[in-house]
Amino acid sequence: MSGTSLDGVDGVLVDLSRDRLKVVAHVNAPLSQALADELLALNTPGVNEIHRSALAANALVRVYAHIVAQLLHKTGLNAAQVAAIGAHGQTVRHQPQAYDGTGYTLQLNNPALLAELTGIDVVADFRSRDIAAGGQGAPLVPAFHQSVFGRPGETIAALNIGGISNLTVIGPNMADDVQGFDCGPGNALMDAWCQQHREQAYDADGAWAAAGRVHDGLLNRLLEEPYFAQPAPKSTGRDLFNPTWLNWRLDGFSSVAPVDVQATLTELTATACATSVQQYGDDARQLIICGGGAFNGHLMRRIQALLPDVEVDSSESHGLPPQQVEATAFAWLASKTALRQTTSLKTVTGARGARISGAIYPA
Template sequence: MSELYIGLMSGTSLDGVDGVLADFANGQMRVVHHSNAPFPPDLRAELLALNRDGPNELHRSALAGNALVRSYSGVVQALLAHTLTPAHAVRAIGAHGQTVRHRPQEFDGTGYTLQLNQPALLAELCGIDVVADFRSRDVAAGGQGAPLVPPFHQAFFGRPDATQAVLNIGGISNITVLDPASDTPVLGFDCGPGNALMDGWCHTHTGQAFDDAGHWAASGKVDPGLLATLLSEPFFAKPPPKSTGRDLFNADWLAHHLRVFENLRAQDVQATLTELTAQSCAQALHTTAPACRTLVVCGGGALNTHLMQRLTHHLPGCQVLSSQARGLPPLQVEATAFAWLARQTCLRQTASLPKVTGAQGARILGAIYPA
């Protein structure tokens, strides 16, 4: 049986699709090739809009799912073409979809999580089995359905003789603590906003999609009052298991807190938002693993030099490094995780950790759409 899998990820940053062709032969995990594609502006705008209530949502969501999958298919074709890999040589594609609502355990006790996707269309376009809908089984079992990546972090980054943590900074930030000496060797949860608020503020005030290397934030000054107000959000004090998304940390949330800080310069708000991400992530590590001496950072936030410097400042005695130093570039980690998750599904092996999500037990995640 083939050990080639494709993983696709489009996260809450809404910057596009990352894909990897991964080889799991001989008990190893190796990225054969990485490809990415930005979202067309109209698709990005629609996906962002669908994170909020609006007219005709069912119709718009279905069409956005079709458009998203066509972007996915383009990345798959690029991976196959670059590596001269025939479609039939790939066991499956792991396609997470685009999260537009995430409300586990709310309303009726079960709640829901919703990812826009059209996995049947992706299987039709690519001629490869597709594994999708990774979160809902964990939610059905009473869990948060997130974060999904800690088991992969353990498999790829874990070391038998050292405690370390993996911090993914996408639109939302999540942390995994790997402590082989603990009764709970893997702990993971969402920390709060990652790039989502920074990117949105930057785009509104500069027209740029993101703050390149954090230069704009570095030109501003952190406002202590605004920072304290933002950090007063109850989510930060909530114990894990916990997860979040744009349902909470969005432009309306920021605008609400900014009402009494109208005279701040835009770059000072950007500096404060960067500090919010740095402090909330550092506090998550302090709370759960104060003795941790290595933090591996992945996701787009790992490319933000200013943010990495602020993390280092708040974590004295802890080495803060990019996942690149551990053999996997920051923008490839989550896509590789979904290739790994797809493999777990195909092998009928569990891929959830009850200690992470709060579910009643480990579950096989995902649904398979045959080609």
């Protein structure tokens, strides 16, 4: 899994042969700065996009293949002992239902090359079928969240904070009562601002934001974005929440110190996430957080402060470290594809019905 934060690639080897899945091994690899910059640049229109996208996809897949090799070496397994690789690819455009009523989503990937390099079946292109069925194509992880975090008779909320934040609400009836959608920005705007003003990839533990003060006027301006008021199902990405979006809304706020802008961006993410929980999971008493945002102590404290009646904790406390959840989710989704089982949820994406997600590229 390489998410919208562009902070690297996580790979897991997952044993799904038992009643409860088990992560056997985890490997993380950073993206080269050149590849991360190119993937970020491809989120917006540019020169020679088709050529650049194809080469970036090849480069990304070579990172994937390297991670697969490391996982096999680490565990002593060989390619023949692995049923399949779930490879999501890197989302660079996400426009469901736009333009022609169907829209599209684009994840840079080359699953054929990955199958060639690893000798293992590859499952990829997880979103397109749902979009073809009239859905948002995202988020895809709620079915997985329900599988690993759901508890009969209780309402549980699970929040993934990557570049974009997405919420799953699992009702007491479990599979018959799952909602999920993108809340808005996760780390994307905070990371971009930190990179611009401190030349650091991210605000470690939210320490810089914690040193600033939230500017209420700017926060209100940011919260005027119509996406926040849209009802679910809905999904978004860097197509919307990017530095251009931020710079346009900073017009008139040039006197706000950079540290206070960082504090305000952190509060924006916390507010968007907390408001989503209040609107769609008001009876939830537990919020399980995963993704890179779970390591931002200041952000975690702000979400807890905005949800005083909810227990906010990391997925680590529930058996899955935050950085492993999404990669594990796509291993699980790949297994469901191989078994021809549906994983997209109509209640989450708004599609005409549940669909089998993913396409299989045999080795």
